[in-house]
Amino acid sequence: MTHREDQFTIAFYNLENFFDTHDDPHTLDDDFTPDGRKEWSESRFRKKSKKLGRTIALMGKDYSSVPPVLVGVAEVENKIALDAILGTKSLKEVDYDYVHFDSPDERGIDTGLVYHKDHFKVLDAEIIPLLISNGNGDRDYTRDILYVHGRLNEEEIHVFVNHWPSRRDGADKTEYKRIKAAETVLNKINSLESENPNIIVMGDFNDDPNSKSIQTLMDSGLFVNPMQHLLSPATGSANYKGEWSLFDQILVSHSFLNYQKGTHSFKKAKIFAPKFLKEWKGKYKGNPFRTYVGKKYLGGYSDHFPVYVVLKENR
Template identity: 35%
Template sequence: MEYDRSKEIFAFYNVENLLLPDAPPVHSADPTISGLRNWDDRKYRQKLNKIAHVAELISASEGVLPMLFGVAEIQGEKALTDILELPFFKAFRAVHFPSADTRGIDVALLYDPEKVEILSSKTIRLTEESGQVFDTRDILHVRLGFCNEIFNAYVVHFPSRKDKDANFGLRENLVRRLAADIAQNSNSEAVILMGDFNCNPDDKMLLPIFKNNSGKQIFNPFADLYTNGIYSTFHNKSGQTFDQIMLSEHFQQSDFPLKFTAAKVFSHEKLRSSNRKLAQRPARTYAGKRYLGGYSDHFPVITVLN
């Protein structure tokens, strides 16, 4: 495959519960660790291959390997290692920290070491004043070097809206933590925010990111996609653009090494449901505990840069 050397891409993908396979139950009625029905090594390996296939489809479509590839809903170091052992990802490295999530569901950043250098990395954990840690995914912050510039890449997977949005306060607090961390970095450093925000681009909860004390201007190219009805996931009958990649104004400047040109929800036909009534939706792996064998309940998202 010939790659286009005139552009780069950032990608993010919520892979939907890449959980380690369950041990065979002693009794058929025994609960599983994953909470899924019949989640065995064969299905786990199929899921890994599907993640690689998605990355291959993105690279073939765009003509370039992702420089940065954020992932969400992976269960710890073992799952991440298994991803990196797939032939497609052999050239990639990863940054990952175990999070405070009780199921061990984490985010990670895969990167091309031929293009970027890791300068530092940390996890941002939400704690109460008493020091108690909230049971939720951490924010990953990675400082990268590229063409004599520094990028601050953040990968997030904010708490879901389940149970009448009992997690609203957690999401709100994490947005504030994220905005505060951005404000602590030098105004001269670029910022990339990628992840599953569990809210749409027009949600007022995101305002602290755009109106922060750092002086940085953050723009969200996925706002226009959402306005035009281009969605990355669905809940009941509603389309949502929860998966987003936001960028600092550096990526709009002509003298910066990378200039933003496009944002896309990568809804390739192979990633869509085979059910005619749901043809515009992602082909998910599970519906509740029922195995469907699809890729994920989210489409990947990408930004294209020259």
Template identity: 35%
Template structure:
């Protein structure tokens, strides 16, 4: 099932919710207007070094954690794929009764590994389609989009190269392209951009300009879509290697934390409050949490006319089984690879997701 019932007061702001909490005992149940909404999950997940077991002479894949494993590599690969499928199958299910309709992914070596995930028994019935382009990343990792074919039909797809240079050597840094897919989600035109911005290798300050460059490319893609249609429904998602408060997101994308502050052609980022107010994160390093994985939407997705799909709410999928239970890294994401071996874990990032809802006629 993909329908939920939501009372109107659940869709209003916190002040109104507070008022209704006190008034509800004095209002008959029949006085509350209840509507039925169709709901879908849109998610993003860093699959942490999902490489196959074969050496590709065109890539630096021999340095991947999978290739460094010398014994029982094939079975370990199958286990890694299955673990990824398990998480994907779970994201949003408790609310929608379904796996994500749309899923952006990163840290995948090629289309084969994505196909292996999509064909896992836990996901096979979902009939996921895949959009993927090979990128020039020096590590050989790409981004991709998985979509349920009976819910989403791609219309166009394109890969956008990020040309950036090292501040000191002035040599080009080969990194991930940004993926744009436009299509119809049950008849609604939406545009999805999947990102994996440059890492913080060498330190946050030294690498900052690379992520600023990635944000500028992302903004150009968004601007190009909005130049055609100012009311385009755009979802940009990914592992940004920056928090919601960093300059790339705050100053370049100019993403806002409050819906009321989002102007026409503006961007809303629900993860700002999660990071600033709640201290939540998707990945941890040296006992500090970062919220690098984010999903942002343009203004048309936060309007209150639910005759077409609109943003409902966002979250971090950090269920207990995805976390370390003991030791120095207790509470961290339970990653797949550590100390040169396979942990039978999942990823060093938690997935993120949003719900889109539409009123059922």
């Protein structure tokens, strides 16, 4: 495998409830405090920070000579949690910064975008509220969509980081919320001034590549979903009751299929699932090695594998 100077990794990682240890009086984060149900202590927080830092540092290492230039994250509580990851031994030498806004999610978990300052410059960033209601007409306070407009090695790109509403009350019953999320992303794209913009839509969509919400994005004709073929009965990014799903995906616009000088072309898409991120024995062998199962502390990384794409800079 070649370590290519002209290849860059763009990743997405659901960090599985990565909270700091402090109680935020405005959110439902009490479980994740030292006295809470999960006994979330400073040492557990530090251990997890180290593990996540190591994982991010290694993503795409087989294809690129630099650590990931963009990493979208979900289920991160705040800047304290992001700073802890970026301050770990694995990442502190990398010139990383991030975009993060607090979202109205009732548990206080947000999305964020970590970026490599040598390769990416933020031009503009905002949150796009996802305005959906529950069956009773009350607003469902869920994660905002994070939109970042920037330059990747001088080429302008538009990045959307998503963590769409969960299936907790049933996949069919909640489907309309995720379709609405897809429509919200498309509305923003339609308002962009640029011609044929370079767009990356990444996230934990709580839906597979063939679900209606993802098809809503695909029906716009703007995207290629390179993750489509990565889901099989034996592989995915998360496993629930013995079934693999691929809720974690990165879609790229067709503009990443060109080879013009100064642009980036899509090379490959991967689920990052090395041995150390997996359960190594027992009936869950091969599944993501989680931090918790219920309130039982396992000390793993996350209940999701990260995913990434490799882009080649055309020089």
